[in-house]
Amino acid sequence: MRRILGIILGLLLTGGVLYAVLQGQDPHSTATKTVRGVIGSEKSDFFRDPDVVKALADKGYTVKTETSGSWAMDRLALKEYDFAFPSSSEPAKEVAAAAGLKGAQETRPFYSPLVVIARPHAAAVLAANGLATLTGKNVGTLLMGPFLKAAAEDRTWQQLPGSAPYAELTGTVFVKTTDPSSSNSGALYLAAASNVANGGGVVADDAGVERTAPLMRKLISVQGALESSTDDPFRAFISGSGEPLILVYESQVASLLLQRQDPGAMVVLYPDTTVNTAHTFVPLSEDARELGTLLATDPRLRELAVQRGFRPQDGVAEFTAATAPHGAYLNPGLTGIRQVGTPTVTILMALAQRAKG
Numbered sequence: 106m107r108r109i110l111g112i113i114l115g116l117l118l119t120g121g122v123l124y125a126v127l128q129g130q131d132p133h134s135t136a137t138k139t140v141r142g143v144i145g146s147e148k149s150d151f152f153r154d155p156d157v158v159k160a161l162a163d164k165g166y167t168v169k170t171e172t173s174g175s176w177a178m179d180r181l182a183l184k185e186y187d188f189a190f191p192s193s194s195e196p197a198k199e200v201a202a203a204a205g206l207k208g209a210q211e212t213r214p215f216y217s218p219l220v221v222i223a224r225p226h227a228a229a230v231l232a233a234n235g236l237a238t239l240t241g242k243n244v245g246t247l248l249m250g251p252f253l254k255a256a257a258e259d260r261t262w263q264q265l266p267g268s269a270p271y272a273e274l275t276g277t278v279f280v281k282t283t284d285p286s287s288s289n290s291g292a293l294y295l296a297a298a299s300n301v302a303n304g305g306g307v308v309a310d311d312a313g314v315e316r317t318a319p320l321m322r323k324l325i326s327v328q329g330a331l332e333s334s335t336d337d338p339f340r341a342f343i344s345g346s347g348e349p350l351i352l353v354y355e356s357q358v359a360s361l362l363l364q365r366q367d368p369g370a371m372v373v374l375y376p377d378t379t380v381n382t383a384h385t386f387v388p389l390s391e392d393a394r395e396l397g398t399l400l401a402t403d404p405r406l407r408e409l410a411v412q413r414g415f416r417p418q419d420g421v422a423e424f425t426a427a428t429a430p431h432g433a434y435l436n437p438g439l440t441g442i443r444q445v446g447t448p449t450v451t452i453l454m455a456l457a458q459r460a461k462g
Contacts, residue, residue: 139167140187140393145289146172146334147217147354148190148384151413160405166396174333175289176454179203187393190386192289192354195450197385204389212397213383215407215415217356218439219290219297221247221280221374222342226271227349228372233267236278237374243434246441247374249301252278257320274349277327281338281348284331285457291331293380293447294352295321295456300445301378307446314455321460331461343369354382355435359414359424362431373434378443384415 144152151157152170161168173181175191179199183189189200197211223231228245231237236252239245255278262274285291299308302317325331332338339357341347355375361368386397400406407417416424425437436442447453 137165138392139169140390140396141169141171141185142188142190142393143173143178143181143186144170144190145175145192145384146336147192147357148413149336150360151410151415154409154413156412157406157409160403160409161396161399164399164403166399168396172334172336174284174287176285176292177287177333183389187390188386188388188396190384192384193293193380193382193447194385195292195447195453196289197387199450200387204387206387206389210388210394212386212401213418214386214397214400215410215417215420216381216383217354217415218442219293219352219376219379219382220355220358221376222339222351222353222358223372223374224273224349225370225372226268227262227274228374230262230265230268230271230274231374234265239372240436241433243368243371244373244436245375247376249297249376249378253298253301253320253324256323259323278350279324279327279348280350280352281328282325282331282352283335283338284333285325285460286454287333288335289382290335290352290354291325292453292457293382295324295460296380296447296453297376297378297445298324299448299456305445308448308452308456310452311455314452314459318456318459321456322462325460326462342371345369354414356414356416359428359431359435360412361414362434363412363414363427368434371434373436375436375439375442377441378445380447381444383418 149172152168175196178189178191178196183204191197232239236255237245237247260278261276262268262278268274282294283291285295299317299321302320303313308314308317335353338347338351339353342351358373388394388397410417411423411427428435428437
C-alpha cells in the first residue's frame with residue numbers, strides 16, 4: 106500500500122512540475138510575486154533576458170510585460186497593470202496623473218541618449234557637406250544646426266556633393282523617427298530640434314510653438330507613415346533595409362554590440378543637441394512598488410542593464426568599462442553633446458500635433 110501511495114504521490118508531483126513548465130513558469134523559481142507592466146519596446150530584450158528573469162526571481166518577482174508607445178501609456182486601462190515603464194520622465198508624469206497617483210513614487214533606473222544610425226555612405230556625404238563630423242570610421246556627431254537648416258531648405262541628397270555614386274541616397278534628406286504624438290523618441294527629437302530652432306532655448310509658450318512649428322512640420326511630414334516604436338525601424342536597418350538615417354536609442358546599438366551581434370554597415374551619429382531620456386518606472390500597485398528601486402540599486406540588475414546597453418543612473422564608469430571594446434561605435438562620455446531641457450507636456454504635444462499637421 107505504501108509503495109502504491111508513493112507512486113501516486115510521485116506522479117502528482119511530476120504532473121505539477123510538467124504543468125508549471127507548460128505554463129511557461131520555472132518550477133524551481135523563487136519568485137513570490139507576479140507583476141504585469143507596460144514598457145517601451147526598447148526594454149523588451151532586457152525583460153526577456155533569461156539572466157534578468159532569474160535575477161528578478163531571486164528577488165521574489167516574476168515580471169510579465171507588454172509594449173506601448175510611451176506617450177500612449179496614459180490612455181491605457183492602467184488598472185490592469187502593476188507598473189508602467191515609459192522611456193522618459195515626461196510621459197511618466199502623464200501616467201501618474203492618469204492613475205491618480207500622488208507624491209513622488211517613480212524611480213529612474215537607467216537612461217539612454219538618442220542617436221542617429223546612418224549608412225556609411227550617408228554619414229560620409231553628411232560629413233563632407235558640413236552636416237556631421239566623423240571622429241572614427243563608425244562614430245561621429247550630427248550637427249543639428251546645419252542639418253536643420255538643410256531640412257528647412259528641403260535639401261535633397263542629390264543636391265549634396267559626393268552623393269552621386271550612391272543610388273540609395275535619393276530624395277529629401279531626413280531622419281526617420283517614430284510618431285512624436287505617441288512615441289518618446291519621436292517626441293524628444295522634436296524637443297531637441299525645437300530648442301535649436303528657438304535659438305537655443307526651450308520652447309515655453311504659444312509664440313515659441315508658432316515660431317518653430319513650420320520646421321517641425323517639415324521634419325515629420327517628409328517621412329510618410331510613422332512607427333509607434335524604435336524597435337521595427339532598428340531591426341529593419343540591421344537587416345539592410347530602411348532609410349539611410351534612423352533615430353534610435355544608444356542602448357539598442359550598445360546592446361547589439363555587447364551581445365556580440367553583427368551591427369552591419371553602421372555609423373552612430375550623436376546629435377550635438379539632445380534631450381536626456383531617463384527611463385522612468387511608475388508603480389501602479391503595491392506589489393510593484395519595490396521593483397523600481399531594485400532595478401535602480403541591485404548590483405546584478407544594474408550589471409544586466411548595462412549588458413543590454415543602458416546607462417545606470419550615476420553609472421558612467423560601469424557603462425564605459427563594459428563598452429570599452431566597442432568604443433569604435435560609441436561615445437561613452439557624451440563628449441561634445443549639449444543636453445537641453447524638455448518643453449512641458451502641453452507644449453511638446455502641441456509641437457507634435459503641429460508637426461503631424
